[in-house]
Amino acid sequence: MDLADQATGIAALAEPVRRELYEYVVAQQDAVGREQAAAGVGVPVHTAKFHLDRLVHDGLLDVEFRRLTGRTGPGAGRPAKLYRRSDTQWSVSLPARHYDLVGHILASGVERAAAEGLDVDAALDDSALAEGRRVGGAATAPDEPGDDWARLAGTLAEQGYEPRVEGDEVLLTNCPFDALAREHTQLVCRLNLSFVQGVVDGLGCEDAEARLEPEPGLCCVRTRRRS
Secondary structure (H helix, E strand, C coil), X not given: CCHHHHHHHHHHHHCHHHHHHHHHHHHCCCCEXXXXXXXXXXXXXXXXXXXXXXXXXXXXXXEEEECCCCCCCCCCCCCEEEEEECXXXXXXXXXXXXXXXXXXXHHHHXXXXXXXXXXXXXXXXXXXHHHHHHHHHHHCCCCCCCCHHHHHHHHHHHCCCCEEEECCEEEECCCCCHHHHHHCHHHHHHHHHHHHHHHHHHHCCCCEEEEECCCXXXXXXXXXXXX
């Protein structure tokens, strides 16, 4: 989801009754009906129905229909409308942070080092490079027309780097792994370099090269046009 969708979903929880209903529903072992939810937070059923359906509309809850009596056939009554937590994951961070991405790279690299008997640093670099190539390859087909710099900036923007194109360079004004980079600078900057180079390779930007050039206020990596 984009930032607008994420913000809309989380903003829905700013309303106190709606938030209480959401917290009640997700705390239950099974999906709940509107009457149970209303009783659980102490509001009228029609109020619970309005807020529960708003939570469904905004993607925080899902709906299922099921007969609670277990009876079937004629006379069993209509299935009840039940609410449960949506499978969608919600996370808004400004500036953007993608610790799940660096976690995936680290886990894949360690597993590869153990399975293949590789040096850990080399395995982590390979893992970051491979993930970058996957992201770049999925973003744009190699034969798709378009300015390489614009395609590269657009792809890195989706990963939270907040790129800025300046002449023959793409500067990255945000590090998506900031907290880790502060504590484990050398490791994370190497992974950043390999990942960004992988994105370059995946996009097929043959005249671009990622370089490790730390500068205050910027990510440690910038992309330059090859000489």
